[in-house]
Amino acid sequence: AQSVTQLxxxxxxxxxxxxxxxxxxxxxxxxxxxxxxxxxxxxxxxxLKYTSAATLVKGINGFEAEFKKSETSFHLxxxxxxxxxxAEYFCAVSDMGDMRFGAGTRLTVKP
Amino acid sequence: SAxxxxxxSRDICQRGTSLTIQCQVDxxxxxxxxxxxxxxxxxxxxxxxxxxxxxxxxxxxxxxxxPISRPNLTFSTLTVSNMSPEDSSIYLCSAYSGLAxxxEQFFGPGTRLTVL
Numbered sequence: 001a002q003s004v005t006q007l008x009x010x011x012x013x014x015x016x017x018x019x020x021x022x023x024x025x026x027x028x029x030x031x032x033x034x035x036x037x038x039x040x041x042x043x044x045x046x047x048l049k050y051t052s053a054a055t056l057v058k059g060i061n062g063f064e065a066e067f068k069k070s071e072t073s074f075h076l077x078x079x080x081x082x083x084x085x086x087a088e089y090f091c092a093v094s095d096m097g098d099m100r101f102g103a104g105t106r107l108t109v110k111p
Numbered sequence: 112s113a114x115x116x117x118x119x120s121r122d123i124c125q126r127g128t129s130l131t132i133q134c135q136v137d138x139x140x141x142x143x144x145x146x147x148x149x150x151x152x153x154x155x156x157x158x159x160x161x162x163x164x165x166x167x168x169x170x171x172x173x174x175x176x177x178p179i180s181r182p183n184l185t186f187s188t189l190t191v192s193n194m195s196p197e198d199s200s201i202y203l204c205s206a207y208s209g210l211a212x213x214x215e216q217f218f219g220p221g222t223r224l225t226v227l
Binding site for chain 2 (some may be wrong): 032034043044051090094096097098099100101102104105
């Protein structure tokens with residue numbers, strides 16, 4: 001079965017600093033990988049997805065993620081954090097719609 | 112793309128009662144799923160809703176507690192039976208379209224359930 005592990009349940013950065021949220025996957029087949037963001041009391045919003053077309057995936061709000069097969073990783077980055085980036089971030093892996101989520105990482109942005 | 116609607120959007124229920132949540136997709140999809148998000152937690156897959164047959168449940172979830180129906184390609188229901196406060200969660204419907212080579216996953220807005 002496919003799964004993802006998010007390293008770090010809480011990440012705190014200063015405004016303007018690099019954001020790095022870590023995700024490692026386990027899959028017996030080439031994975032489809034996703035990052036979602038969830039703001040308080042709101043639904044899931046897709047940030048980006050990897051479907052094997054390109055290893056560097058650019059998403060919304062300045063986020064991007066790089067698929068590294070050798071490291072089984074799909075870390076999410078943003079060069080400069082904004083206060084509005086404070087939210088819960090979920091990494092997910094999907095096999096024909098059967099999507100499994102990581103535990104989530106809460107991002108705090110300090111002024 | 113597909114748009115998913117869920118009814119109700121939220122409800123407050125008494126323990127021991129049951130609630131049925133409806134999920135409607137505006138286009139045909141290949142697969143439909145139900146997820147639960149407990150307060151402060153991630154999303155957990157409850158089951159895959161199979162058209163015309165019994166749902167496929169994940170470990171820890173059983174049909175007697177979470178009966179699911181999917182009578183056609185665009186509609187599914189999830190019932191939360193004999194509710195207790197521990198069932199207070201957001202329940203989300205998800206749909207997957209693998210038609211014409213697509214690989215698209217969609218989520219409904221969720222049903223926020225509070226059990227007193």
